[in-house]
Amino acid sequence: MTKGWVIGRVSGAPVILTPSWFLAAAVLTLLFAPTVRSFAPGLGVGIYLVSFVFVLLLFVSVFLHEVAHAVVAKSRGHEVTELAVTIWGGHTAYSGTSRRPLDGILISVVGPLTNLLLAVVCWFAFQAQPTMTVPALLLYAAAFSNAFVGVFNLLPGLPLDGGQILESAVWAVTGSRTRGTIVAGWVGRVMAVGVVAWALGWPLLNGYEVDLFTVAWAALIGAFLWSGAGAAITNGRTREAVAGLTxxxxxxxxxxxxxxxxxxxxxxxxxxxxxxxxxxxxxxxxxxxxxxxxxxxxxxxxxxxxxxxxxxxxxxxxxxxxxxxxxxxxxxxxxxxxxxxxxxxxxxxxxxxxxxxxxxxxxxxxxxxxxx
Structure with missing residues (x-):
């Protein structure tokens, strides 16, 4: 089980808050603080409080994303073993393997759809605000962040949810889950390279100066995607080798x-x-x-x-x-x-x-x- 503090249970599984979450929360609070300062410079130290509230809203959204995975996984016959809130957002672990491609598609798609639904709700709530206040800013930021998380996770490459959907789709077409895993893993590697290429190429193509901060973030995300995609390819090949054991x-x-x-x-x-x-x-x-x-x-x-x-x-x-x-x-x-x-x-x-x-x-x- 992931190391951390058990703060609740969902679908019979412990919800674990990891020590790395505090680091992520601190970094994101500092990153969002300039946005709050430009909107409401008179808040003083309260800028960081508002920024931290946004971070909490973001992690609640990620948590609901994982809850959706857990609920559907359990409904498809899996035993959910944990939900963890981590520096990367979170993950849901469950035992057993999907017996049909449809199981993998349903378990994977509900997470991003949850974020997209939250984005719509926050957007309409923002539109209903009569003036641009701090709560309105938080609603706007929550709508944007949930839309980004939902769309990003639907990208068709492992280890993202969209990659798991692609894996199940290839499995359904070819009859080989291993082939689906390897295809989605290689697409994930392409996505990893693409994220870094976008951070470098987009400003150059449009005549802007390359932002080193953006490139650093893109490199971090790309490394995460590359590592996860590589692990998926290895697991797929292992599964193929295991299939020969009787x-x-x-x-x-x-x-x-x-x-x-x-x-x-x-x-x-x-x-x-x-x-x-x-x-x-x-x-x-x-x-x-x-x-x-x-x-x-x-x-x-x-x-x-x-x-x-x-x-x-x-x-x-x-x-x-x-x-x-x-x-x-x-x-x-x-x-x-x-x-x-x-x-x-x-x-x-x-x-x-x-x-x-x-x-x-x-x-x-x-x-x-x-x-x-």
């Missing part, structure tokens, strides 16, 4: 024997089946334990026909099972859920025991896939 290829062959079977009979059954592992079942045929190979090997040959295999077995909870046909992300989700209770899982095919899956083997294969 339970069938990672599991060790195993044979099922009744719990009352002797060690010698269990070893013989494993040899006949060409399996290196033994799973013990109860009277109903449900897996309840597995024979520890080291303990089996330690039983003296003379004692093997007399020793129940249950004496050298390790118990398994009923949830420690995984289907042999699972692959890719579905396999990882199932393994992550089942291994809360056991480091080894019984692999079944239509209820029949066919193998054992060692979680450490899965982790090693996942690391190798990411390395490739």
């Amino acid at each position: 339970v069938a290829s990672l599991a060790y062959p195993a044979v099922a024997v009744p719990v009352a079977t002797t060690v010698s009979d269990a070893v013989a059954a494993a040899q006949r089946a060409g399996a290196g592992h033994v799973v013990l079942t109860d009277a109903l045929g449900h897996p309840v334990a597995y024979a520890d190979p080291a303990a089996v090997a330690a039983v003296p040959p003379a004692q093997a026909p007399l020793t129940p295999v249950g004496a050298v077995a390790v118990g398994l909870p009923p949830t420690a099972q995984v289907d042999v046909h699972l692959a890719g992300q579905a396999m990882l989700d199932a393994v992550a859920s089942a291994t809360r209770d056991a480091p080894l899982l019984v692999v079944t095919d239509a209820g029949r025991v066919v193998g054992l899956l060692d979680v450490s083997h899965v982790v090693a294969a996942l690391q190798a896939a990411r390395g490739r």
Whole structure:
């Protein structure tokens, strides 16, 4: 979980105020203060108070943006894990992956649409003001900032919301989410370069002097976009590699024997089946334990026909099972859920025991896939 202070809950998830927010609030207050001073020079120190109020309104808008993401994510079957208010504004984290392109589109689009709706509301409220007062200035600034946040986030490149919409659209057309991620990631890199190019090229094309402050901000935003786009491309390629992982290829062959079977009979059954592992079942045929190979090997040959295999077995909870046909992300989700209770899982095919899956083997294969 992101480090910070929990200030509330939304959709069952904690809302976290991070230490970096205070830095962002201070910088933005100083940046907006000259605008307030030019409008109301007589406010004195109150200029900074008005500027800080604008910053609060801005972060409330960003927070509502994240709330929209969280509410729709939960309605689409995801578990929302946190909403964080950070130096970049905020983010919403939720577990699981979108099963359909429509899920990604809906979760992504509601955030920018929330800001655009707030921009419209603030604009009409500003228009209703009889005179240009400080509250009117705040409404005008809130309308402009929400419009900017909404439009900027709809730009079609990851890690922006518009990039996630593009990812889902390409996924829907091609049938490959990985292809959608990589396309949206590269578009995000183009956007990153474009932001810096605009900051440098626009004034030069129009005969103005380049503003170094604007260029610095553009470079910061461009670096953020480039980094996020690069991470998205890497994740997309990792997902493609992970898609090739299957339970069938990672599991060790195993044979099922009744719990009352002797060690010698269990070893013989494993040899006949060409399996290196033994799973013990109860009277109903449900897996309840597995024979520890080291303990089996330690039983003296003379004692093997007399020793129940249950004496050298390790118990398994009923949830420690995984289907042999699972692959890719579905396999990882199932393994992550089942291994809360056991480091080894019984692999079944239509209820029949066919193998054992060692979680450490899965982790090693996942690391190798990411390395490739």
